[in-house]
Amino acid sequence: MSGLLMLATVTPGGGLSRSDREAITAARQLAGALGVPWDAGLVGDVPGEAASAAAGAGAERVFAVHGDDFLPSRYETDAAAFEAICRKVGPEYVLAAESARMHRALPGVAYRLGGAVDTHVCGWEKQEAGLVVQRWFYRQRILGRFTREKRPWFLLVDGGVVEPWSGTPREVRYESVPVEVSLDGPATTVEGIRDLAGGEQTIRPDAELLFVAGAGWTKKQADGKTHVAEAEAIIKEFLRLSQASLGGSKSVVDQSQEGQESLSFMTHLHQVGQTGSTPRHPKGLATCCHGEEPHVVGWRFIRERRAVNLDPGCGWAQGKADVLYVADAFEVMAKVNELLRGA
């Protein structure tokens, strides 16, 4: 058991997703730190561009599992394919991107190989103790550095930790790895992907800006009335003009789910924070958000943070945001839209 294996999935047409190109960068860095060679294992469509990208980045060998059974994201076939590649290569370390597909399949593969798995890895270094990795515990509140004895050691690297690989590809011949599929075929059929209800896509993982709406948008305003329809219009226009990704605080998301008057497009998928997601965007703008620690958790990986709300002593913004605008978010964001429109 030696070396490092980078695992990725091949998109229809033979390419790689952004997260898998990040995995290539991470594999280069980690293999360099460990002073070991690395191979690539690809599952999905016939790897064309994907194999060349891995080879161009320095993969010594490229292994692939492809065919109709392995195109869809499905635990049963993904686990079988990744297991077959791992058994063929016999790596000490296995690295992959923290994608929904990898996250679902690789823990089971690690179990089958008697190894260990760590997800949401956000840093690593070679120390005397061996490879030391870094990840968050308790929903991004406590940071841990640790090593493990068990091998193979699977590492799923969080998105945004490294830049996606964009170097020169190199022609390579990949080796196909056979995988036995049950004679009855897979027990699960993948029917497709469904967008959020309502049609408009408001979650954009690659956006420069995360816009977080808090429950203040749905509360009574200075005139003693709520203005939810106006809030919706302002937020939607801002998202369209700025191409920002939308996030929501727990309170505003719960309002939507419990049938109270709230922002109609807000779902649990938008929720950031302790019980939601912890997205990675270069910038974040929070509006009408209150409450301290749970919100900070959701903003852990936002580099530049600004907030608009009416309370200058807001515990969430003070010491957590770079700039706090003390003003009515309705007025500020309406003006922001006006300026963006005029561009």
Place this chain on the structure above:
Amino acid sequence: MGGFHVVVCGGLVPDPLQVLQPVETEKGPALKNEPMLPAILDPWAAHALYEGDHLVRSREGSRLWWLTLGPKAKLQQLLMTVAQKVPFELVVLDGPAGGFTDAWEAAAALANGIESLPGLDRSRLLVFGGWESASRGAGVTLQMVGERLGIRCQFQGVDELTVLPDGRLRLLERVEGGRHQISVCAGPPAVVGWATGELPEPPNNPQVGMLNMRAAMGALQRATPAQVGVGSIRYLQVEVPEQRRDTRIVKDVPVEEMAREIVEWIRRS
């Protein structure tokens, strides 16, 4: 086909409003005053419990177990609230519930717990749980439980499960970009790691609470000790990073000026 045998795996976590400080112990890292911290049922596991209840009520002949790994004393406190939500058969594994333990060992304890359930029909088994916990937050335990039980249909980040007329299961799993993947599996056995699902938190029902508590006290007394620790992990450092920023407060200036500054900031790369 008869009903489902739904086993919900879910533990307790510190109330999210608590300040968490790590400390070193003989058994590895832990939280300061961990036994005293107010606890809640892990939020995503709670959704799994509510969805499990919804499913068994819709299918005659179904059963719902709540299998939980945690310190007995704290679980007893937690029951005062959880027991009023939905009816379940409680099974307790007495062991640590902290986030620094090894998922491998937790999975082994949970899988053994499931295998030991009296009257469980493995051909009707649905293993439910949260897709990640609010403690370890790794999202790997359920897959390992499934592997130990030989279950090849597994789903993570599930927001919806529908039983089709022919008995197959249709599931919506979260994928990148705020979208859902739609899959149909042949039926149980399956592992389902829930995200938030679609159901709101049920209101407290004192009658359900009394029913649950009568059986739950016996379950707590019969709790099986679970050997769960840090396993193959060697921690070098565990800390709460200092992340205080110098916040610039902008107030008593015209809204136009604030808006202009925000737009300039958004446009700056």
